[in-house]
Amino acid sequence: MNSTVLLTSVDINIPGYRILRPIGEGGMASVFLAVQESLDREVALKVMSPALAANAEFAHRFLVEGKITAKLQHPNLVTVHDIGNHGNVYYLAAEYIPGGTLKDRIEEGGLSIGQILDITADIAQGLDFAHQKGFVHRDVKPGNILFRNDGRVVLADFGIAKAMDGSNSSTVAGTSIGTPDYMSPEQARGEPVDGRADLYSLGAVLFEMLAGAPPYQASDAFTVALMHVSHPVPELPDEHAWLQPLVQGLMAKEPGQRFNTGAAFVEAMHKCVADAPQGAVAVATRSRRAGGDRIAGATQQRTRISAGETSARPAWLLPVAGLAGAFVLAVLAWWLLSPPAADSPAQSSVVQVPANTPSEASGPLPEGFSLPTPIDAPADDQLARLLNAGDALYENATGPEIRERGRKLDYPPEDSALGYYRQVLALDPENARARAGVAKIVAFYRRVSYEACDRGRWVPCQLFVSKGQAIDPDDPYLKQLQDAAIAGINGENPVLPDPPAG
Numbered sequence: 207m208n209s210t211v212l213l214t215s216v217d218i219n220i221p222g223y224r225i226l227r228p229i230g231e232g233g234m235a236s237v238f239l240a241v242q243e244s245l246d247r248e249v250a251l252k253v254m255s256p257a258l259a260a261n262a263e264f265a266h267r268f269l270v271e272g273k274i275t276a277k278l279q280h281p282n283l284v285t286v287h288d289i290g291n292h293g294n295v296y297y298l299a300a301e302y303i304p305g306g307t308l309k310d311r312i313e314e315g316g317l318s319i320g321q322i323l324d325i326t327a328d329i330a331q332g333l334d335f336a337h338q339k340g341f342v343h344r345d346v347k348p349g350n351i352l353f354r355n356d357g358r359v360v361l362a363d364f365g366i367a368k369a370m371d372g373s374n375s376s377t378v379a380g381t382s383i384g385t386p387d388y389m390s391p392e393q394a395r396g397e398p399v400d401g402r403a404d405l406y407s408l409g410a411v412l413f414e415m416l417a418g419a420p421p422y423q424a425s426d427a428f429t430v431a432l433m434h435v436s437h438p439v440p441e442l443p444d445e446h447a448w449l450q451p452l453v454q455g456l457m458a459k460e461p462g463q464r465f466n467t468g469a470a471f472v473e474a475m476h477k478c479v480a481d482a483p484q485g486a487v488a489v490a491t492r493s494r495r496a497g498g499d500r501i502a503g504a505t506q507q508r509t510r511i512s513a514g515e516t517s518a519r520p521a522w523l524l525p526v527a528g529l530a531g532a533f534v535l536a537v538l539a540w541w542l543l544s545p546p547a548a549d550s551p552a553q554s555s556v557v558q559v560p561a562n563t564p565s566e567a568s569g570p571l572p573e574g575f576s577l578p579t580p581i582d583a584p585a586d587d588q589l590a591r592l593l594n595a596g597d598a599l600y601e602n603a604t605g606p607e608i609r610e611r612g613r614k615l616d617y618p619p620e621d622s623a624l625g626y627y628r629q630v631l632a633l634d635p636e637n638a639r640a641r642a643g644v645a646k647i648v649a650f651y652r653r654v655s656y657e658a659c660d661r662g663r664w665v666p667c668q669l670f671v672s673k674g675q676a677i678d679p680d681d682p683y684l685k686q687l688q689d690a691a692i693a694g695i696n697g698e699n700p701v702l703p704d705p706p707a708g
Contacts (some may be wrong), residue, residue, distance in 0.1 A: 220292045223251055223299065235268070235298075242287065242299060249287060250303075254296035260588060261629065265296055267620075272298040274341060275364045282332030284352070284362040303360060305353030312348055312415060319446075319486070322415045323479065325351070327472050328359045329408055334468030336364075337401035344399065346407035347388045348414065386430040387420040391459050394431040394669075396676070402461040405471065409456025409464075416446045421457065426611040428654070432666050435459075448482055589630055589637070596626035596643050604650050612654075615647060616673065623647060624677065648678045652706040655687045659702055664694030 218225060223240045229250065230237040240251035254268045272289035275298075279285065288299040308325065311317060317325075329351060336343065343350075343364055350363045390406035392399050413421045421440040422433035439457045442450050452475060458464045465471040600623040603615035616624040624647055630640035651674030658667035668691035674684045686703045693700040 218253060218295060220251070220253075220295060220297055223249070223297075225251065239302060240299070248302040248304075249299040250301070252298040252300065260294065261632070268296055268298070275300070278336050278339060278341065278364065280332055280335040281358070282328045282360050283336065283364075284360050300362075303352040303354055303362070305355055305357075307349050308351035308353070308359065308411070308415075309348035311353070312418075315418075317415055319416075322412070323475060324357075325359050325415070326408065326412050327475060329361055329411075330405075330468035330471045332361045332468075333401065333404050333408065334472075337404070337467065342399055342401055343404050343407075344393070345385055345388075346404050346411060347385045348411055351411070386427040386434075387414075387422070389431055389434055390461075391435045392461065394435050396672070400461070401467070402464045405456050405464055405468065406458075406461075408468075408471075409453055412449075412456065413440060413442065413453050416442055416449065416453075428612050428666065428670065432669055435669075436665055445486075448486055449478060452478055589634060592626045592630045593637075593639050593643075596623045596630070596640070599623035599626065600643060600646060604646075615650065616677065644677065648674050648681060648684075649706065651677070652681070652683050652687075655684065655691075656702070656705055659687055659690050659694065660705075662694065664691045667691040668695065 218238075220240075222243055224243060226239045226241065226248075228236060229239050235252045235254045238251045238253065240249055241247070242249045254265070269289065272286055275284070276286040276289065284303065285301045286298060287301065288297075290297060329346070333343065333346070341364065343361065345363065346361065350361060352360050352362050354360065386394075388407040388410040390399065390403040393403055410421050417440075420430075422430050422437060424430045424433060439454050439459070441447075442453060452471070455465045455474060456471065465474065599614045599621075602610050603613050603623060604611070614622045616622050619625045623643065627640040627643040627647075630637050631644075634640070651670050655667050655670040655674060658664075658670060667687060671684050671688045671691060674681060675688070678684070683703065683706055690700040690702055
């Protein structure tokens, strides 16, 4: 059960938009390629799941998402054109970016060092701008990095972005948001995060572009998340070892040891390229640094680092141009690659958040926009859709396919088995099927916790126990396993309880 399936029960007919075809889906919505008829332009139309739109809290969250993204006007962030509702159908129209995703480019292979650094710098600058405005993306990954037709990239889907404000943290005990392959250690532990979590994820993306695979790989998502917490920063292949300081500065386990801002990373990247071993990368740099090297506002002040493409030339030109050309190129390279005179620190232990950091999107609603009325007596078919969604995700997350184990079991909150069961219980607190579903998830965490402890894998055991206790903090079996895991971590040899029933 997914968002697209949930949308099949309604007629999507939004005035002013002509839907062409589906192009994607997420936890709260499905995305369609559509034409905005008033301007005759193609847009990516994000349509909220009707099962969620019936709930005022989720509809408000969708509205906040759109208003957050609309405020982030930057060349490396996707642009939102419109947000509204037609009856019970809530939608958001954003620019359509047809060049495909970084995920596709990585799978195809062939990215040059220059292209890789260009991509990383673009996203770092977009994140730097968003962080200055007080927002964290929380899910930086290749699938959310899109290519414009001119080859420049934008970061999409701020759907789980939250204001960087302690009173509005989206992190609930035991709940983490993000994709395991790129998740920061603090996200994996379910702790509050700031912009440095996004930079960690960017480091994981950079590593994958250079090495051809994500930094940590395992048979299930749980283990991958754990590796982000406990394993050392991975080493790049020998031919890219000169870029290891960039990966290290992005993927340090402690946030205070990472680059403090996206701008600091870009400065470090310039210096790293300037000091690169001879022949490590062919570089042609186009610099726009009016007003200094810092990124400010929505003006893109960027340095492009791209591998030079050498076109074919007649053979007779080489003897004539060789010596002079080499001299000119050497002078240009020295001039273009020299780092700026002002030397700013690449790392800092404190992220400075603007004093006016917003805790949530504010301002009036668009004209004609209204939140739905909460449903006190929901229709049976609505409960059935939510329950079916929860059951389907539970079966997928606990089935025989090891790579799917735990996937969407309890996160993200809007599109997980636990999330759907809790939505039902919010509407019908005595619903037996939803209560049984929550109990099954707790039982799953009892099993995987015991399996980890029984193998002496004390840290994973403790992680799984904490996720189960986030759902049922009073579960006596999980408390026993927690004591055993702590003892095992401390070097003791604890006696485990009997395996859990079932």
